[in-house]
Amino acid sequence: MKRRFKIVTGLAAVVIAAATGILALGVPPADAAVGGSGPYPADYETSSGLPNHTIYRPQNLPAEKLPVFVWGNGGCSGNGLSQQNFLREIASHGFLAIANGAPNGSGSTTAQQLTQSIDWAVAENSRSGSKYYGRLDTTRIAAGGFSCGGLEAYAVSGDPRVTTTTIFSSGLLNDADDYQLRRLTRPIAYFIGGPSDIAYPNAMDDWGKLPATLPAFMGNLNVGHGGTYDQTNGGEFGRVAVLYLKWRLKGDTTAGSQFVGPDCGLCRSQWQVQQKNLTLDGGTPPTSPSPSVPPSGSPSTAPGCSAAYRVQDQWSGGFVAGVVVTAGNAAINGWRVSVTLPGGAAVTSVWNAVGTGTSGTVTMANAQYNGRLAAGQTAGFGFQGTGTGAGATVSCTAS
Secondary structure, eight states: OOOOOOEEEOSSOEEEOOOSSOOOTTSOOTTOOSBOSSSSOEEEEOOTTSTTEEEEEESSOOSSOEEEEEEEOGGGBSBTTTTHHHHHHHHTTTOEEEEESBTTOOSBOOTHHHHHHHHHHHHHHHSTTOTTTTTEEEEEEEEEEETHHHHHHHHHTTSTTOOEEEEESOOOSOGGGTHHHHTOOSOEEEEEOOTTSTTHHHHHHHHHTSOTTOOEEEEEOSSOTTTTTTSGGGHHHHHHHHHHHHHHHHOOHHHHTTTSSTTOTGGGSSOEEEEESOOSTTSOOOOSOOTTSOOSSOOEEETTEEEEEEEEEEETTEEEEEEEEEEOSSOBSOEEEEEEOOTTOEEEEEESEEEEOSSSEEEEEEOTTSOOBOTTOEEEEEEEEESOOTTOEEEEEEO
């Protein structure tokens, strides 16, 4: 069952209302980074052939062809500068990013505008005399969006020209819309703001309903619904979006290693990670932690699954830890991890698992959406605690 997060409905769009200190949507960020951090300093422009859109591109088009990323703004805002730091950062790494809405535009957008962006890019790539003539890779197109814009991205995910979908702090609002999940056939990635994100329950509900064989990534960064889009170069969401697009649209497997396997780059960071059916370039994802970055606790195996514990952050008086659960040689229907904490440590909050107990040996069982794992598949959960996290041990039991 979907939990409806606060919305305002209109004829053209669903507009997310920020009610808990969320950064204002549709307002150009004050610290807009000039150019982005990539090798191709980027800016935005408009085109008479694509009204009510904002086009982010390298200022000097590189020799390499640019894959295309079409974007729906938070709140379905008609201001194409709503996430300008984030989109300029993506463009600076060799992409053409097209946002719904004119620069400083007003009103609301629709999913149809994402289709218009794709149509325009394909046409410009084929039009003699266009600055983009033969300069775009229109076989590699991603659709993405933040909050209400994520609903727009879902709506066009069935377009055969879309090769991957990216959902940022969003989830379908009604069970009646789940057909959009069932029709997915190409990779999807979710980047969500953790349990404090108002879209979190809906995103996790969607995650549990994806087609069984669909390649999918779920990353949760506990920053809430507002994300990091207004930070310089789009902050952490900008960084991971670039990596994901480099992997999926440019075939960069080094970037892809941030998302694939139990020892993926984001698995060893503040992100809470889940994966389904992910491989690098058709290969087999890694199955053991890198010896150069061992977990801070000792991995322990049991029939059916294994668990690896890692302290992700430690400060005076508290810590954040993550655990990666890996299914064994056969599929499992659920898992339960026992975590023996060091003396004086206590759990204060848990995400992506159901916790029992707060000190000594505590148990963390799968949530409704992440218990069923195929052979070798992983799921992750995390928790925050008081005291010191180093020295904990874990064991896993499958069902």
